[in-house]
Amino acid sequence: MKIGFIGLGHMGGPMARNLLKRGHTLKVFDMVPDAVKKLTDLGAEHATSAGKCAEGVDAVISMLPSSPHVRSVYTGGVLDSATAGTLLIDSSTIDPHTARDVAFDAKAKGFHMIDAPVSGGTGGAEAGTLTFMVGGELADFEKAKSILECMGKNIVHCGGAGNGQVAKICNNMMLAIEMIATAEGMSLAAKLGMDAKVFASIANTSSGRCWSSDTYNPYPGVLENAPASRGYTGGFGVDLMLKDLTLVTEAAKAAKHPVMLGAAAQQLYQMHSGNGNGGLDFSSIIKLYKKD
Ligand code: NAD
Numbered sequence: 518m519k520i521g522f523i524g525l526g527h528m529g530g531p532m533a534r535n536l537l538k539r540g541h542t543l544k545v546f547d548m549v550p551d552a553v554k555k556l557t558d559l560g561a562e563h564a565t566s567a568g569k570c571a572e573g574v575d576a577v578i579s580m581l582p583s584s585p586h587v588r589s590v591y592t593g594g595v596l597d598s599a600t601a602g603t604l605l606i607d608s609s610t611i612d613p614h615t616a617r618d619v620a621f622d623a624k625a626k627g628f629h630m631i632d633a634p635v636s637g638g639t640g641g642a643e644a645g646t647l648t649f650m651v652g653g654e655l656a657d658f659e660k661a662k663s664i665l666e667c668m669g670k671n672i673v674h675c676g677g678a679g680n681g682q683v684a685k686i687c688n689n690m691m692l693a694i695e696m697i698a699t700a701e702g703m704s705l706a707a708k709l710g711m712d713a714k715v716f717a718s719i720a721n722t723s724s725g726r727c728w729s730s731d732t733y734n735p736y737p738g739v740l741e742n743a744p745a746s747r748g749y750t751g752g753f754g755v756d757l758m759l760k761d762l763t764l765v766t767e768a769a770k771a772a773k774h775p776v777m778l779g780a781a782a783q784q785l786y787q788m789h790s791g792n793g794n795g796g797l798d799f800s801s802i803i804k805l806y807k808k809d
Pocket of ligand 1: 523526527546582583638639757760
């Protein structure tokens with residue numbers, strides 16, 4: 518297929534490379550020339566604007582920082598330039614409201630649009646093992662599947678427009694809460710005199726077990742391969758988690774739905790980021806409890 522790819526950053530760059538590797542023809546656009554060059558060196562065609570990137574292609578994929586970028590790229594370019602019927606796939610993490618608005622505008626102009634945010638981070642983007650959470654019509658999901666499979670392993674239809682974003686931000690809210698709970702329990706057990714590894718082994722075979730305790734433990738030295746054991750480098754950044762928590766608490770506010778723990782998590786990550794930890798892995802939230 519001929520695919521237009523807009524947004525070639527940490528995630529979009531490797532995702533676009535995987536599409537090229539699987540034999541698709543790419544037209545690419547980003548405002549950063551270096552990001553574009555990495556793809557044109559591999560054979561992609563350079564488009565000079567988002568609108569031009571959407572001209573004459575079978576599908577458009579975007580991987581942009583946030584909601585305003587997505588709105589402006591689609592309503593100020595792609596929707597005016599693409600041929601009606603083109604499949605539009607936005608993989609950025611944005612608020613469900615904006616995703617639904619843009620999909621509505623796209624549909625009104627005769628396009629098929631899905632939101633397809635991802636989990637799996639830059640490692641998953643490089644390896645082509647991302648999970649795609651897809652919102653939109655089932656027929657559009659089916660059409661997009663063969664493209665998404667070039668970049669991911671787990672492609673899930675979550676329901677109508679915006680539901681991919683709903684799945685993404687609600688899952689990450691649960692993860693943040695669970696990570697803070699694990700950090701609190703781990704640091705308290707150690708403070709009260711327990712060996713952290715022994716306590717983790719008990720929690721992991723008891724009712725305290727969760728992904729944050731058994732796969733991504735925030736206490737240094739408990740899991741050799743976790744970011745906690747390499748100074749919280751790599752992994753999923755505090756500022757990315759803060760972004761998702763802010764999206765989810767705003768969505769909850771608009772829906773008048775209580776998220777007491779989600780809101781507390783958002784505030785704790787905001788404070789942690791404000792303390793200069795925005796670039797660390799999100800499990801570093803344990804630093805709020807454990808100072809040494
Ligand atoms: P990034 O900042 O590295 O990349 C975004 C790219 O979009 C940049 O290259 C930027 O120049 C480009 N861009 C911005 N405005 C543009 C415009 N108007 N037209 C064309 N290009 C434009 O961000 P990222 O880490 O690649 O994340 C992209 C999205 O994926 C975000 O929504 C993020 O929340 C989500 N996400 C990131 C990760 C991760 O681990 N980095 C994991 C899951 C989801």
